[in-house]
Amino acid sequence: MAHISDDANMKEAFLKNIDIHTHTATKLFRVSIEDVTSDMRRKAKTVNFGIIYGISAFGLSERLNIPRKEAMKLIDDYFLMFPDIKKYMTTTIEFAKQNGYVETLLKRRRYTADINSTNSIVRGFAERIAINAPIQGSAADMIKIAMINIFNFLNKEKLKSKLIMQVHDELIFDTHKSEIEIVKLNIERLMSNALKLHVPIVVDIGQGKNWLDAH
Structure with missing residues (x-):
């Protein structure tokens, strides 16, 4: 969303490596980062993800168990603080109405x-699809490019380690002990550079004897 909408306030959080939900909470509740409570962050997280899916005041009030008027104010305040997100949503819906489709960053329709x-x-359902598809679809583009690049790297270097599974934005590897460090280094490099965006892509890597331990 930060890249596609090109919203300066949202990009600021990623450029400064600030947790986006905490950053949103500071804007919505007008407090410093130090004063953001877990409840504020939870509400901000719900708003962040809800906006991407075109959530209504009614839907937000149901999720947060707050009055609809309060939910409407959260949405209004969100768009005041991230105006280019509202602009993205409006222009994307208009594009879809005129052309009958929307596109990802790699032009998949x-x-x-x-x-x-x-x-x-x-x-309304179609409008929510139009808003969300470029974001979710571009994320799918990114992970697929990363997978191809990592597969090619492992083969080129003739490594024993294998990419065995994708789960949403997560990749699972069966890694030989002798290759752990080189695989970790290059996974981070190839995933974070799969697509060039206006904001940095942060890659978290865990390791363990099984998937649970790796988390």
Whole structure:
């Protein structure tokens, strides 16, 4: 979202390596980072992800168990603090209405046949798809490119380690003990540079005898 919307306030958090949900909480609740409580961060996280999926005041009020008026204020304040996100949502919906599709960063299309429906429920669902697809789809583009580059690296270096599974934005490797450090170093490099974005991509790496231990 930070890259696609090019919102300066959201990019600031990533450029300064600040937790995005904590950063959002400081904006929504007008407090310093030190004063952000776990409840504030939880609410900010719900708003961050909810906005991507086009959440309504009713939906947000249900998730946070707060009055609808308070939920509406959170959404309004969010768009005041991240104005280019609102602009992205508006222009993306308009593009979809005119063209019948939206695109990821690599130009893969998601068609939105119902974007001009006279049925408000059907149209609203298509609008949420239009907003979300470029973000989720671009993330999918990124992980696929990373997987290809890592696969090619492992083969080129004739390593014993193997990429064995993808889970959303996570990659699982079966790594030979003698190769742990070189694999970790290059996984981080190849994943963080899969696509060039306006914000840095941070890659967390864990290791263990099994998937649970690696977390």
